[in-house]
Amino acid sequence: MNFEIPNFAPAVPEIFVLIMACAMLLVEVYRDQSKDCTIIYILSLVTLAIAAALTLALDNGKTQITFDGMFVSDSMSSSLKLFTYLITGAVLVYSRKYLMERDIFKGEYFVLALFSVLGMMVMISAHNTLAIYMGLELMSLCLYAMVAMRRDSREAIEAAMKYFVLGALGSGMLLYGLSILYGATGTLDISEMATIISAGLSEQDQLVLMLGVTFSIVGLAFKLGAVPFHMWVPDVYHGAPTAVTLFISSAPKLAAFALVMRLLVEGTGDLIEHWQSMLVFLAILSIAIGNLVAIAQTNMKRMLAYSAIAHIGFLLFGIIAGSGNGYASSMFYIIAYALMSMGGFGMIILLSKKGFEADTLEDFKGLNDRSPWYAFIMLILMFSMAGVPISLGFWAKLAVLQALVESGFVWLAVAAVIFSVIGAFYYLRIVWYMYFEKPADDVTPISSGIDVRIAASINGLAILLLGIFPASLTTMCDVALGLY
């Protein structure tokens, strides 16, 4: 055997996050237990900031493959990682007070979050099916544990249980698919797999390969939460503590997008005509069921869960387009969605109090009378999710639709628009509640901490500003996918 020292440089952010997470475990053991774990909280924020600086510093715009083909660092991975840090950091800021009020402000939470981020980073940078799987499991296991953080809450435990069992099923299918792919191509490396596939296979091998792709797609669809593999989404979003829902609904979606890109587009891109129709099936179902069922929800978290399913449909549309523009539009869409979803759940946290979860639609009634500013922020978020012009969500939808039309899927674009219009109903209903309904009598003023207020305000304004200046984000996505 011949060992070569790999080039560590591209993986420095991952290594750093790993070391810091381990260090935080130690700090947690030895810290003064009579005080709360603010130090861990601060450490995790600092870790994310330094990781961001490292990622920025190491990004030279080139594709670097290291660890014997296991690991890749390119512009797409850097951009996605940066947004992962940003979103995770914001999630932690949103969560602090919420966790404190519910006695789960513990070191484990932040350590788990950081390990989960590490898992996402590995997923984003994986260049080998094994690495993909490892990253995915690292992320998922941490998320299962985070959902179960409130041990005394029946719903949280139930949600964690469902998430874990179904997640295991999903992972199993993905793993099975990956092993079939290995059997058909004889390699685990993504680029080698692509080379072998493009060289052409016999009809029988092709069929085996497609079997593997199908199982992989099921695994991916589960992680993304696409219909009919979406059943866990509403229950988990609903049952988990809102701070955890906030996390699950935002950053992991970026990693799941990277997964789709690496495995489907980079690995088996030549089979696009085969998997495209599967994605069409999943996407149409997702956008239809997500939007239709969201209308019937009375719980804000469940509503946003169904809206997440519908948004995933849109994400898949970009992939279906199968062009550079399509992938860039998907990336744009998922980043936009992560920001909006974070804001949406962030608003629930903002309105929550000790012993009170502001998670029903009723709780948003008359928000304008209570606080015009946060009603305005929520207005931006809802408009953006619905895709009203000059909001970020509008541009995201427009980009995807344009890519679809360019690739000749006009009927899909039409269907997407129709279901978006149906979806607009439940977003705008929130706006209606906020501005035209009277608040319930027993409402007390918003009592959340200054950090949550600032985070929510910046979140909302960022979506407004990115809607007015969308070029920065679209350009970034184009650069990330090498369209420039």
Added chain:
Amino acid sequence: MKLVYLSTVLFPLFGSILAGLFGHKLGRIRTHQATIVGVAVAFIMSLVAFYHIVINGAPAFNETIYAWAVIDGITFEIGFLIDKLTVLMMLVVTFVSLMVHIYTIGYMRDDPGYQRFFCYIALFTFSMLMLVMSNNFLQLFFGWEAVGLVSYLLIGFWFKKESAIYANLKAFLVNRIGDFGFLLGIAAVLMYFNSLNYTDVFNAAPAMTNLTMDAALNENWNVITVICILLFIGAMGKSAQVPLHVWLPDSMEGPTPISALIHAATMVTAGIYMVARMSPLYELSEVALSFILIIGSITALFMGFLGIVQNDIKRVIAYSTLSQLGYMTVALGASAYAAGIFHLMTHAFFKALLFLAAGSVIIAMHHQQDIRKMGGLKKYMPITYWCMLIGSLALIGFPGLSGFFSKDAIIEAVKASELSGAGFAYIAVLLGVFITALYSFRMFFLVFHGKERMDDHTREHLQESPSVVTMPLILLAIPSVAIGILTIGPLLFGDFFGSAIQVLPEHDVLAKVGEHYTGVWGFILHGVFSVPFLLAAAGVATAWFLYMKRPDLPGVIKERFKGIYNTLDRAYGFDDFNSTFFAGGVRRIGRFIWQYSDVKVIDGVIVNGTAKTVGLISGVVRHVQTGYLYHYAFAMIIGLLLLLSFFLPW
């Protein structure tokens, strides 16, 4: 300079956001401080821009601030075109707006919607500035709609008042018709020029003079003419030209400060500004110019008549605004764009003055607006009296005051015009002078002179308004007197506008008028011995005779000419026609559709059908979403089997 222009528009916006979102936290005082500072900064920045462009003679600023998006090769962008025409408008808008802001402190003092009001008028200032500073059609449309929106909100400011809601809905609907034309015009520009940028369009226009489009019935329409007329339809809505004028008198339901700012001085002149800005296009189509000329002269004359029979002090001024807008439009139609803009500017000052003075009277009269119940206010309200006198004299064109110069210039220009329709227009604007003087001084005499006809309670409380109200009056009275003398030379006969306004040599009526121009005093001297002045004097004399000397006569005349009076009183029946023909017709069609297609097809099949389907799907999915883990796992397996069986190339 980019920074200067940006802050001109952004400061009022910031003020508006502060007032709108944090108004209740800030309290009344700090809210009005925030918005007034915002608008004051905008005014100062406009002064800087004026100094830079006009005094220093810097070249016009034409830059994209940022490109919003590029879709199919068409750039949507925010950009500023700052030339002499723009800076003039910026100054007028910000100055009048500033005066109105200050005045509002006094006028709206006891209103519960104080902060909301300031939020709206600051937002209006922002929108109006965006409109005039734009360098492309898209932003123009943005500003156009935004001022329309604020106007709608402000007309219905007292939203518990039935008539205010009716009026703002009416304004909204009528403007929709105009805006439809406007939007079609912009679409036509985009279709034929493939750009929305003014400079691109203006440069490409001369080459397209003979281009025609296929219209219905094998008619070939000239593209430029179609574009110009469509854009002008937008201007007819916004600048209240016949027959889209019906919303303006009703808009007086809004608070008086906004009648001054929006429905007299600035927003309603947006159409005038737009046509002047598009002069390179309009010059290419004599048909469109004639159309404008005729519409304008109809408005100028026939809306003036209506002013005579109004009894509400604000409606008198509203009809006078309509008539004056007609004058501006006539000037545009005669290719005397500079004269139109000149009249726009002088009118902005003296009409804002008149409205604010009327508001001062209304405050003193405890919101009594009927001039038949006023009279003899001169001794109670001396400042208001003198300001109103200056405003009225400026309006009727008393030699030396601002309105005299602009109105005379328009009349002379129309006289010199050779376009078809110019003859009719000349008669209309001449007669209009007499009418203007008659209704202005009828109101003036009825309010300030003669018998005191108010009740005792009101009389006891009569007093001059506070200084936040009178100060803007005085500040507006100064330009109402002097702005004409100071600016007529360069604005009309000099080369003030440069390339901002383009006139073909064969249309250049102002140059013909200018041949006789020997200076301000010569112009005044000439004015004193001309027909318009005699007509104005006759108008004042008639008003004096009818309402001071023989107050019994108007009643007799009214009886004798009952038919005419009724026609005028019902504003030629435009409203009746609209409400029976359009509103009624639409309602009848609506009822028909409702009964036959809505109830059966849409409600039965589509709406209830959809709702039922949605409900059904929700119900089914809810059933599927049982909460049982094994059901979920089962669903996943089913999904996998579906994928495997349908999508694999077996």
